[in-house]
Amino acid sequence: MTAAEYAQTLQLKPVVPATATVSGGDSQRKWRHLLLKDFTFFYVSGELTYASQSTKKRMDYIHCRGGIVLPAYDPELVTHIIVDTANPDKPDAGVTLRTLGLKKLSDIPDHVPTVKWKWVNSAKLVPNGDRAGNFRIVEDGNGGHVTVRMDWEFMHSAFVARVHAGKGFKNTGGNEKDKGKGKPKAKTTAQRKEGENSEEEDNDSAEDISDISCACRLIGSVVGVRLIFVCSRNFTQDAPSPPPSAKETTPAVNQTKSVQSEREIPFISDPLGEFEALAKEEKKAEGFLCDAPNSNSLTSECPNQDIVDKLEELMELHRAKPTEEDKWRVYSYSKSIRKIRTYPHRITSYEEARNIPGVGDKTALKIKEILETGELRRIDIEYTEDLDVVHLFQGIYGVGQHIAYMWYSAGCRTLDDIRERKNGIKVSDVQEIGLKYYDDINTRMPRAEAGEIFTAIKRTAVSIDPHLYVEIMGSYRRGKATCGDIDILITRPTDDGNSHEGVLASLLSALQREGIIRENLSMPDFKDDPLEAVYRGLCVRPLREGEGHDTKRLVHILTVPYKSRGAALIYYTGDDIFNRSLRLKANKMGYSLNQRGLFAGVVRSTENKMIKTCDGHIIASETEQEIFRILGVPWQEPWERVRS
DNA sequence: GCCA
DNA sequence: CAGTACG
DNA sequence: TGGCCGTTACTG
Numbered sequence: 001m002t003a004a005e006y007a008q009t010l011q012l013k014p015v016v017p018a019t020a021t022v023s024g025g026d027s028q029r030k031w032r033h034l035l036l037k038d039f040t041f042f043y044v045s046g047e048l049t050y051a052s053q054s055t056k057k058r059m060d061y062i063h064c065r066g067g068i069v070l071p072a073y074d075p076e077l078v079t080h081i082i083v084d085t086a087n088p089d090k091p092d093a094g095v096t097l098r099t100l101g102l103k104k105l106s107d108i109p110d111h112v113p114t115v116k117w118k119w120v121n122s123a124k125l126v127p128n129g130d131r132a133g134n135f136r137i138v139e140d141g142n143g144g145h146v147t148v149r150m151d152w153e154f155m156h157s158a159f160v161a162r163v164h165a166g167k168g169f170k171n172t173g174g175n176e177k178d179k180g181k182g183k184p185k186a187k188t189t190a191q192r193k194e195g196e197n198s199e200e201e202d203n204d205s206a207e208d209i210s211d212i213s214c215a216c217r218l219i220g221s222v223v224g225v226r227l228i229f230v231c232s233r234n235f236t237q238d239a240p241s242p243p244p245s246a247k248e249t250t251p252a253v254n255q256t257k258s259v260q261s262e263r264e265i266p267f268i269s270d271p272l273g274e275f276e277a278l279a280k281e282e283k284k285a286e287g288f289l290c291d292a293p294n295s296n297s298l299t300s301e302c303p304n305q306d307i308v309d310k311l312e313e314l315m316e317l318h319r320a321k322p323t324e325e326d327k328w329r330v331y332s333y334s335k336s337i338r339k340i341r342t343y344p345h346r347i348t349s350y351e352e353a354r355n356i357p358g359v360g361d362k363t364a365l366k367i368k369e370i371l372e373t374g375e376l377r378r379i380d381i382e383y384t385e386d387l388d389v390v391h392l393f394q395g396i397y398g399v400g401q402h403i404a405y406m407w408y409s410a411g412c413r414t415l416d417d418i419r420e421r422k423n424g425i426k427v428s429d430v431q432e433i434g435l436k437y438y439d440d441i442n443t444r445m446p447r448a449e450a451g452e453i454f455t456a457i458k459r460t461a462v463s464i465d466p467h468l469y470v471e472i473m474g475s476y477r478r479g480k481a482t483c484g485d486i487d488i489l490i491t492r493p494t495d496d497g498n499s500h501e502g503v504l505a506s507l508l509s510a511l512q513r514e515g516i517i518r519e520n521l522s523m524p525d526f527k528d529d530p531l532e533a534v535y536r537g538l539c540v541r542p543l544r545e546g547e548g549h550d551t552k553r554l555v556h557i558l559t560v561p562y563k564s565r566g567a568a569l570i571y572y573t574g575d576d577i578f579n580r581s582l583r584l585k586a587n588k589m590g591y592s593l594n595q596r597g598l599f600a601g602v603v604r605s606t607e608n609k610m611i612k613t614c615d616g617h618i619i620a621s622e623t624e625q626e627i628f629r630i631l632g633v634p635w636q637e638p639w640e641r642v643r644s
Numbered sequence: 645g646c647c648a
Numbered sequence: 649c650a651g652t653a654c655g
Numbered sequence: 656t657g658g659c660c661g662t663t664a665c666t667g
Contacts, residue, residue: 330645332646332647333645403651429667430665474654556653576660577655580659583660587661594662595663647657652664653666
């Protein structure tokens with residue numbers, strides 16, 4: 001995607017302001033605002049064929065702060081040209097002119113400055129009323145206004161020949177008219193002082209200033225429903241389930257025993273104090289999440305449940321939001337929440353929270369607030385009226401953040417609006433199915449039902465080829481009491497010269513004849529390798545005489561070459577966080593792990609790691625154990641791999 | 645969000 | 649290609 | 656300040 005195309009897509013995206021670090025006098029703080037509102041940029045990256053990650057990020061940065069990024073240079077619209085070519089400190093005039101489609105720099109209008117990226121970053125928060133320098137008054141997201149000072153454009157001029165362009169050079173009065181633009185709330189000095197104090201007392205409140213309201217104005221009108229986000233809790237609060245019974249392929253081992261033997265917990269007089277010290281120690285040199293087996297022993301009684309609840313609620317709010325920033329926030333919260341949940345005693349201070357690995361300054365402050373007030377104001381701030389709707393839409397299989405926000409901005413508010421294609425929205429085939437079985441898909445099934453469906457499918461599979469290896473994976477293999485779907489792995493030994501080629505297709509038609517499979521969500525693509533495929537669909541439990549519901553259940557079937565079964569077992573067993581951690585560790589060790597195997601010597605071209613790779617060679621894939629061993633990860637049974 |  | 653889904 | 660899993664797989 002070129003920079004122009006990316007700029008174009010940006011214009012369609014809602015403005016959801018991101019945080020910015022702003023130095024205010026002698027203190028630094030993070031807050032949110034539409035700093036760049038009223039500015040229209042043309043961004044010269046020098047990248048001809050595609051927009052780099054950095055370019056996209058910077059365009060996002062501008063967009064999130066209310067600025068407009070033009071897809072094409074237009075001297076009528078542009079207020080600033082940002083020149084950010086290969087070497088940011090030495091802008092390339094030739095590249096710039098080619099990008100602009102001009103012959104010489106003097107063809108750029110005099111009122112349009114050509115600045116380096118650094119200028120955009122020069123904003124500083126100043127006390128309201130401070131009218132020195134190049135100040136601007138911008139919305140603070142809470143209906144108020146704040147004063148911000150930016151460097152003069154000429155200070156970051158990209159080209160000496162154009163230092164004169166824009167505000168500040170020679171004529172420092174050029175921003176006179178800006179004064180009337182924002183109308184700050186009339187405040188007495190005392191009131192203002194009060195406001196500043198409260199801001200300083202609690203860092204978080206400053207950070208909490210959110211411009212979501214602006215986004216909402218942009219997106220559409222108000223909805224009155226407040227929906228409780230409980231999804232994650234449904235997932236995480238499953239009753240601790242017993243290890244798989246003896247009939248399972250995985251041996252039934254006493255899990256607490258195995259955990260203890262791995263961790264070699266020494267005898268200590270004050271186990272809780274010791275844990276705290278341990279946490280502190282880990283903070284210095286954090287290992288990988290996959291290295292320590294999960295200990296389920298503490299999940300029943302969490303001394304910090306109130307904290308966990310509040311943080312989870314906040315995490316779910318962020319999960320529904322569309323930006324990359326929110327995505328990583330969720331990632332971060334999920335890790336810190338897990339640490340807090342398994343922390344064995346009541347957290348009593350900011351310091352104590354901070355010492356838990358994965359808990360940083362922000363989360364520790366939030367914990368402090370919960371400890372002191374029992375509340376987390378950030379939850380109310382993030383809880384904008386668009387969220388419950390997009391959350392509802394995201395419950396539709398095949399609908400993620402982007403589609404949800406598109407539909408919301410098109411004016412849709414209910415599932416019926418979607419069904420009716422209100423305002424001409426498009427609904428894909430998969431989404432149509434997701435809509436039809438909305439409740440079914442979002443309801444977890446008892447472990448026993450997953451087992452029942454698996455048994456039926458395995459029976460059919462083995463009737464096609466008795467040598468097939470058919471296993472149930474996912475949350476079932478991890479021993480969960482309820483399952484969100486049924487994950488089935490199929491492969492076959494090749495020592496007799498045969499393989500499972502063609503089996504999946506036969507199996508699917510057989511299951512359809514039996515009435516077990518009811519809907520297809522995605523069909524396998526055998527083009528690369530006939531032994532490797534993924535199927536997704538909806539199925540029902542085989543109907544028994546008399547009783548039997550026909551709630552549709554998600555079923556995933558994966559076939560892999562026999563050689564890859566170890567890597568596939570790891571992947572398909574999960575959980576997701578465990579897998580990501582394992583893959584991260586592999587990566588850091590110079591390996592690469594995916595569902596096909598563990599590879600060494602994978603060379604990625606510096607930066608842009610998608611481009612140009614040397615294939616590398618496979619070093620393990622047949623058994624889970626050897627992959628664990630090479631990665632230096634202690635062996636863990638499936639139910640010990642729970643990380644989320 | 646957290647961390648190196 | 650972007651978006652979504654998967655553990 | 657940049658990375659955060661996978662040259663994942665599938666759809667449109």
